[in-house]
Amino acid sequence: MADVKALQQERISIYHDVFDNKIPKRVPVNLSFALEVVAQYGKLNLVEAQWNPEILEEAADKMCRKVYSDVCVFSGTFRFPSFYQALKSRSFVMSSIGFIQHPEVIGMLPEDYDYLIEKPYDCILERVIPRQYEAFDLDDPINTVINFTKSMLAYNNDFMQAGMIIGKMTEKHGYYPGSLFSGGFTEAPFDLLADQLRSFKGISMDIRRMPDKVAAACEALYPIAFKKGLPAKPSKYAPVFIPLHMPTFMREKDFEKLFWPTFKRMVEEYASMGVHCNLFCEDDWTRYLDYLYDLPTDTVLMFEYGDPKLIKEKLGKKHIITGLYPIMNLKTKPTEECVDEAKRYIDILAPGGKYIFGFDKNPLLLDDINLESYCAVAETVRDYGVYSNPGETAGMEFNKEDYKVEPSRKFESKYYKTWDQYKALNPEVSDFGSPKLQGLEEAVFQYIMYLMM
Amino acid sequence: MTDWTHLTEAVGELNEEEVLKILEEFIASNPTEEEAQKVVSACQSGMNIVGERFEAGEYFVGDLIFAGELLNEAIGTLKPVIGSASDKKVGSIVLGTVHGDLHDIGKNIFRSMAEAAGFEVHDLGIDQPVEAFVDKVKQVKPQIVGMSGVLTLALEAMKETIDGLNAEGLRNNVKIIIGGNPVTKEVCEHVGADAWTTNAAEGVKICQGWVN
CATH class of the missing domain: 3.40.50.280 (Cobalamin-binding domain)
Known part of the structure; x- marks a missing residue:
């Protein structure tokens, strides 16, 4: 038990050092498996495990004993079938093999732009959600209330169950109790518009046909996307996770005009509160490295593809780099080669600190990897990625005072009330109710926007 | 004999407005099926330019999606005048x-x-x-x-x-x-x-x- 606590302390130190601009004792091994992989490892029915996450505990424990990592090896999932099914989602659907995905569906039509720009949250609730979630039917209000309630109860229940397993494993195996996702989760305003509202195809049309409306829509969505990711308790150790989707599919001139301004402002506004972002740079961001350099110091950049040398050279002193190691190696190459490759990545990316080891993406299914190679790589990073100069300063230092953001549009909607607005309508209600009622208001907002991400 | 290079270029440039303008004028001229086939080929050649620009890193996936849609639109516009000559497949x-x-x-x-x-x-x-x-x-x-x-x-x-x-x-x-x-x-x-x-x-x- 004392060993576990000591190990946990070491893990806390190495993660905190990375965010404290210090060289850690060793490179953090940031590896985990999603629910599906763990279910397969435990020979559980994949669909059953997604509906009843509590049955995963034994498999998660077994996986934690098998694989070395500094964070809990079981990471849970973003997508449970229960709450999507209760609302009959069209945008998150289980495929024939039991894997939930986001097919290309359209939640917002081109003619909805003006309303979205005028009243973004109202437009999402009145027009987008009813299109994406068939059981949110405005013509059947009572059943809609029932379906919505079932969905939200399922959402709370299933995340709590998965969270309890993660909590137990974290204590039992002495993992770092935080994560690179622990601050919150949101999307760039442009990605929010593209992914769930207009669709990949729709936004590709709009960029050329109505770029001004796209820009205005991103401005309109900004306060919603910002609020969605805002941590309840800001901390420099708890980044807000923002997966970046569309940029590499766009021309730079469109990216610069339409994607970047609201996104950069969002990351800077979090930075002004002392909060970092963890950006998953999907695909190959090589042509955007200079833009990434301009983001606030100590932004966590999780890369998929790209040249590790070039990335380290351009960004390594300012930002925290993770990702890049190709997970496909673990299927296609012999273990020895995988291990050598891990050393090569460490030799390039670790010097000077600000590096956390991770793969370019997580395996979706156990068949995607050779588990023995995976374990060998993880242990190699732990043993090989040791620094000779721990405690020294690592690169540039982050100061939240460096970031000032112009005030943006306020979040306002008839479907969301601040305490003052609520109190004005219900003057008799006691102020003792404020934290509870406002907490519920926030929880519903968070849940609704989760449906949109 | 009309030269359709400007149409090919407009498709390659993904200039939707220009492409549709050219096609509408063409349809208004009451063309033969043979002429229409040439216009279809000109649009297809435009798609080759799109493909080349994609390979050269000037266009990206979003542009390809737009190009596909533009071509659909073009063929849709031409449908009434294309006839059956277009049925030959490679x-x-x-x-x-x-x-x-x-x-x-x-x-x-x-x-x-x-x-x-x-x-x-x-x-x-x-x-x-x-x-x-x-x-x-x-x-x-x-x-x-x-x-x-x-x-x-x-x-x-x-x-x-x-x-x-x-x-x-x-x-x-x-x-x-x-x-x-x-x-x-x-x-x-x-x-x-x-x-x-x-x-x-x-x-x-x-x-x-x-x-x-």
């Missing part, structure tokens, strides 16, 4: 996203570009079981089978699909190309395909090489 492809995967953006781009190049494409859709490929191949006897997938789990599904074609004795009658984000040379060998690509324009070129 080859046929059975196409689908393999089972387990619901993604179709890449597949749809490939389909638009293959159709623009004159292929007849039988698109099965997303999350298609092995039997769907097998049955369609038996039915239409294509020269080419195209399999798409974005998630890594699609790779095993591609292998199963190719194994399925093999088991039915159909494998040697077709060329197989796989496409999508996780596809590589190693994956191509592993699943037993003939070619792989992450670039729809290149994929169409490979198919053209097979039928010529």
Whole structure:
């Protein structure tokens, strides 16, 4: 038990050092498996495990004993079938093999732009959600209330169950109790518009046909996307996770005009509160490295593809780099080669600190990897990625005072009330109710926007 | 004899307004089927420019999607004057996203570009079981089978699909190309395909090489 606590302390130190601009004792091994992989490892029915996450505990424990990592090896999932099914989602659907995905569906039509720009949250609730979630039917209000309630109860229940397993494993195996996702989760305003509202195809049309409306829509969505990711308790150790989707599919001139301004402002506004972002740079961001350099110091950049040398050279002193190691190696190459490759990545990316080891993406299914190679790589990073100069300063230092953001549009909607607005309508209600009622208001907002991400 | 270079260029530039203006003027001139066929070819040549610019890193996936839509729009506009001359196909492809995967953006781009190049494409859709490929191949006897997938789990599904074609004795009658984000040379060998690509324009070129 004392060993576990000591190990946990070491893990806390190495993660905190990375965010404290210090060289850690060793490179953090940031590896985990999603629910599906763990279910397969435990020979559980994949669909059953997604509906009843509590049955995963034994498999998660077994996986934690098998694989070395500094964070809990079981990471849970973003997508449970229960709450999507209760609302009959069209945008998150289980495929024939039991894997939930986001097919290309359209939640917002081109003619909805003006309303979205005028009243973004109202437009999402009145027009987008009813299109994406068939059981949110405005013509059947009572059943809609029932379906919505079932969905939200399922959402709370299933995340709590998965969270309890993660909590137990974290204590039992002495993992770092935080994560690179622990601050919150949101999307760039442009990605929010593209992914769930207009669709990949729709936004590709709009960029050329109505770029001004796209820009205005991103401005309109900004306060919603910002609020969605805002941590309840800001901390420099708890980044807000923002997966970046569309940029590499766009021309730079469109990216610069339409994607970047609201996104950069969002990351800077979090930075002004002392909060970092963890950006998953999907695909190959090589042509955007200079833009990434301009983001606030100590932004966590999780890369998929790209040249590790070039990335380290351009960004390594300012930002925290993770990702890049190709997970496909673990299927296609012999273990020895995988291990050598891990050393090569460490030799390039670790010097000077600000590096956390991770793969370019997580395996979706156990068949995607050779588990023995995976374990060998993880242990190699732990043993090989040791620094000779721990405690020294690592690169540039982050100061939240460096970031000032112009005030943006306020979040306002008839479907969301601040305490003052609520109190004005219900003057008799006691102020003792404020934290509870406002907490519920926030929880519903968070849940609704989760449906949109 | 009209020179349609400016139309080809407008398609290549993805200048929607200009393309539609040219086509509307053309239709108003009450053209023959033969003339209409030349205009269709000019649009298809424009798609070649789009493919080249994509390969050169000037255009990106969003532009390819737009290009596919622009071509659909163009052909739709020309429909009343094209007639039956356009029915001649350079080859046929059975196409689908393999089972387990619901993604179709890449597949749809490939389909638009293959159709623009004159292929007849039988698109099965997303999350298609092995039997769907097998049955369609038996039915239409294509020269080419195209399999798409974005998630890594699609790779095993591609292998199963190719194994399925093999088991039915159909494998040697077709060329197989796989496409999508996780596809590589190693994956191509592993699943037993003939070619792989992450670039729809290149994929169409490979198919053209097979039928010529």
